[in-house]
Amino acid sequence: MESTTAPVKPQFSEAAKAEIDRICKQYPEERRKSAMLPVLHIAQAEFGGWVAPEVQDLVAEVLGVKPIEVYEVSTFYTMFNLKPVGKHVLEICRTGPCQLRGSDELTLELERITGAKVGGGPSADGLFTLKEVECLAACGFAPVVQVREKYYEQLDTEASVNAMLSELRTMVHRPALPWEEKGLPNAIANN
């Protein structure tokens, strides 16, 4: 598909729309704003692992709130990526218990292997973005990296790190989410 420079208003896939409808029913009708975080998670999964301003505006529209109400939230919570990311975002836990078991060394190693820098843009091959995060609640299995919904634990050996990276490298599309049981919507599988 040819890329175009004209801004295209993003649209949720049908599967995502159905999931958003299901989620919104969990809250009182006049409290639709409650669905903010779950809908932002869906948006991030739908639109390439980050939430562009237009995507956030779409979330505002879906929830019936002002765009600023979404911006206030998306910038508060660390899980939402506000800039384009590589295909896989490696979220490396840097907090005490992980540091005690080698997270600093793991970060350096991942920077060396992928060529990406923590806090910087994606690696040259577009595959990896490195992000340091605070405690992932997996301290007994340190050091830990999260990629989307999966935890990679005890990454204190070369073998475990390589296993993680090769799994990610060979992944064609991100794993389908429960509401995508019929497979990824085309737009997502293609991006």
Added chain:
Amino acid sequence: MGRKLLTEHINVEGIDTFEVYRKHGGYRSVEKAVKTMTPDEVVEEVKKSGLRGRGGAGFPTGLKWSFLAKPEGVPRYLVCNADESEPGTFKDRQLMSKLPHLLIEGMITSSYALGANTSYIYIRGELLYVLRILEKAIAEAYAAGFLGKNILGSGYDLDLYVHPGGGAYICGEETALLESLEGKRGNPRNKPPFPAVQGLYARPTVVNNVESIAAVPVIVNDGGDEYAKIGVGKSTGTKLISACGHLNKPGIYEIELGVPVEEFIYSDEYCGGIWKGRDLKAVVAGGSSVPILPKELILKTAAGENRLMTYESLSDGGFVTGTMLGSGGFIAMDETTCIVRNTWNFSRFYHHESCGQCSPCREGTGWLEKILHRLEHGHGNERDIDVLASVAKQIEGNTICPLGEAAAWPVSAAIRHFRDEFEWHVRYPQEATRPGAVFPGKAVLA
């Protein structure tokens, strides 16, 4: 071997399914409660059990429940705090992912006790995979008639939903959690009003930790008095301890409250001692916010008595020589650990996680981290240690929510017990910042 009240069946194949869980006695408490007990009777059993909030504060759960306002015709809510984020704590994640039905059973029985017809589990956003597990289990519970309208023909209705966070430690504070559940920034609220009067959507609300809710089925099944027989004094029942750091066998252990700390660290039943044959240097016993204690004081109280894994024993000596059980996040550090580095790490955490609403925390957490960063990187000066202690004091007690204390305590305690090591960083920055440097002991300062 201690009794396992929560995790007895955790390794049973298929225990995450309704069928297997039910076969192992699951959902009995719901049957017992909705068919044979009034809500107040359930509350009474929880009161009798002496169960204390397992999230960290240790406030008696039954008492908290009894504060819930019950105005006529106004819905009230039970919200489960599954925002587990206190560094060192990872018990709730394990409990929920392996035993989703235990939490769901606890939520149903507890919601019945509180008269809530809609309840939420607020789970930290990073645990979306656990949210999927819980949602699947909830669907099974609906199908089996344990959720939804007219549960087991009792006339009691309950809807249960799981709500993900978005990456913010502060949402573990109950009013920040409620703000977040309402789709807003996780800014803690001013109190009063307390959630028991005005919580979610300004309605009366109880917020309880996962582990507290998970203990309710046992209490209802066996009776509060039976539960209270386990443990020591006001520390009743069992507690999940998340053991991590430099231990041979880090992991989650369900202990009867009262196990000696020394046994917990060194016996093979639990953590199996310190890794690599090294000596223990210090322990943070209840999640990163509680005061760090050096080996001598974590194993024995200042009076020389064995320190036990109980709320009371760990806090024996106050903050001068004691600490807290907190969330049960037990972080052990071996003899090579740099306390300054660790303190800086924890300060960075609290700086990163401050919501930024109130001035002492917003400004103070950053100040602490910057000084500690300088110290750890060899740019400290003579004044720094006193300024650190003083800034910590300026934050403590003066903020909207307890994050202020959580940020201040680790710094105050590290200076209290390891001041020499801080001074070494100031006076011998080159040695102290060498990779792998280990504090050689007080003598070096003489």
Added chain:
Amino acid sequence: MAKITFDGIEVEVPDGTTILNAARTIGGGIVPPAMCYYTPLKGSGGKCRACLVRVAAGSAKDPRPMPKLVASCVTPVQDGMVVENTTSEQVLNVRKGIVEMLLINHPLDCPVCDQAGECDLQNFAFEHGVSTTRYEEERRTFEKIDIGPLIQLHMTRCILCYRCVYTADQLTEKRVHGVLGRGDAAEIGTYIENIIDNEFSGNVIDVCPVGALTDKTFRFKQRVWFTKPVNAHRDCENPKCCGKVVLWYKGKDVLRITARKDQYGEVKEWICNTCRFDKKETSDWTIEGPAHIDRSSVISANHYELPVLNAQVIADLPESSVRDLEQNPPMRLGN
């Protein structure tokens, strides 16, 4: 009604009154400072911690002291409560600490700040702080953003009181700015470049306790203490605007227009942008006379609270008033 003792003074206030407002009914030097609380703005308060006080006795029923200092602006009184503010060493010390915290990342650019002279932070620091700092670290900075031709945002000066956010929320339908980010990186912003543009947007300038939001049309024109505040009003066509303002004169020129504030710096009646930005001729207004300025304010220097009137206004006055004026000749504007 609830009877409380505040710094040894007994006062009776309606149930539900906050400690701060109870103290304000007493008035004077015992009133705690407030940097974020703002009576007309629902939800404000509790954030800056400037107003922390000690509750020495919680109530008649439960006379135990409260374990921590409490924010007086959001804590309701209880009958029999005993509160210590200026009488508590602890409170005064903690307040010094709050000043220090609020200043560590503040640029201290008062010499070039338009708010200087009427800045709550300046006053707070002067009255409650210490004159030295222990802060050696780098100060926080932000990327500058443009929020339109009327209002200047200086994020480095902001103390995150949230007043401007509540103002936009409660006065208008289309708030476009808010608090973004978190912790000490939190900032007032619009996220995507956006102009704060609605008929009441100018009120965020008046509610801002510091120089974070200032009037672009007044920028660098004059130090406020060289200008003379004069109360005036007009029949504003906007039904939500009260049309009652303060004109700030230098000589014969109206340099800026603000809403009227009470002794605690609070605007009780809002004004629209037309009144604030577009009516800078004396002839647009009916002049009432000099605005009251607290003697302790630097603005009060050289400020005479005698009638200051122009010829056109005198012509419109009833005869009896003109007679009074002849007996007490008014100051001429810009004298």
